[in-house]
Amino acid sequence: MIIADRKPFEEIKELTSKAKNILIAGCDSCVAVCLASGEKEVAVLASELRMQRKMDGLEGEIEEIVNVRQCENEYVDAMRDKVEKADLILSMACGVGVQTLAERFPDKLAYPALNTKFMGRPVEPGVWKENCEGCGHCILHLTGGICPVARCSKSMLNGPCGGSQGGKCEVDPEIDCGWQLIYDRLSRLGQLDALVEIMLSKDWSTSWSGGPRRVIKESAGV
Amino acid sequence: MNQITEDFEPQIVAFCCRYCAYAAADLAGSSRIQYPPNVKIVLLPCSGKVDELYLLKAFEAEADGVYVAGCLEGTCHFLTGNLRAKKRVQYVKSLLDEVGIGGERLEMYNLSSAEGQRFAEIAREMTERIRALGPSPLNQRKSKEGAIK
């Protein structure tokens, strides 16, 4: 899922300083699983803003709304009544959600309250890690189900590099060396011979380097 | 402003676990131990029931100080409720700091149900701390406006 983190309050305060009526719009999918959004997170930010704005003598109302997904027109369109009363929509969704709001409500300001980080998953309570960079051509079948693009700090296709020590990455000792993980998994699967093959350079045109991407499924069109 | 501070009686909300602090408050009462009337108690089934929002809402409702009182560490009726409460208090302290209210207006205490005396001590300690800090910045605006009238 998409992992995000709330922006520092100082920044949010700055973003909202000129607005009078603010609608804080949360998303109950990806970013709620990483506890960056959802009903409670929206209520906490609303409470903080109400207090800060009262202290700073700012007028206006802070409204809250949370819908299932902020990246689908149907859900977003259902917010229209509340959006109309607001000068600013402060989105607590990922960047996709913020852009959906901007597109569906072209005359309203939609600002991000979160920093969208990566595609990953929860590994222990309160910790989320990156797994996939959406390179557009998956090679997990060659690497023991561990992604060298996202989990090797240098995205090496024929690792490890000389900086791998004791299973850790030289970039940061908190990072597991992706290639150590690949080696361990392939060895467990009895597939170490896969590493003898040199992987040729990847065609990055399927990744973001090819510009904004799209997926088309003819059968789903109308 | 000086006068406001002198007359200032802080409003304090105490979220108390029923197995320790709430029982200790009861004991303080039946033992006739005095504690400041500034403290308003909210009963919780466990300090771990405390939610970030309860704490923020108390401040929004113009409390000058708030504390959570749970069982001594290692003796929670539900094993880890008081440790969770401690983490949440820590987190809300940081929120109060960023908002400008001040994390020092919120505290976590641990005590047992047998400590009526300690309950009163905590209530006094917190009342004195908040008295020294003055009204919550949220209420100061109002006090200033009030003073102009």
Ligand code: SF4
């Ligand atoms: S807006 Fe869509 S993609 Fe973004 S967090 Fe919500 S559900 Fe996930």
Ligand code: SF4
């Ligand atoms: S190879 Fe590409 S698509 Fe597959 S997990 Fe890695 S980044 Fe994602």
